[in-house]
Amino acid sequence: MFRITKDEERTRTRLTIDGQLSAESITAVETCCNQAGSDGRTVQLYLRDVTSVDQAGQSLLSRLAAKGVHLSASGVYTSYLVEALTCGAKATRDTLAGDNGAAKRARRIT
Secondary structure, eight states: OEEEEEEEOSSEEEEEEEEEEOTTTHHHHHHHHHHHHTTSOEEEEEEEEEEEEOHHHHHHHHHHHHHTOEEEEOSHHHHHHHHHHHHHHHHHHHHHTTOOSHHHHHHHHO
């Protein structure tokens, strides 16, 4: 089972995922996120009742986080997964922006 629900607000679009985030569902999730972000609103992807995330699902979440999609989750496993993936995506965005984080810290210290 897999379900995506969409809730549009004035400044953001929230997509809620329930079920298994697997290779069979990643195209639908990616398409929904791309469409939701096309109007300039912030996109939040909420993993509500996600029972499992396979490798393809993890790759998708990493790509979406790197694009600026805000990830959130309920549950211990999915919350941990989102935290781990969003930390990696932030490091990727910093590297692509030309700042590796260490230079920022060094500037603050001195």
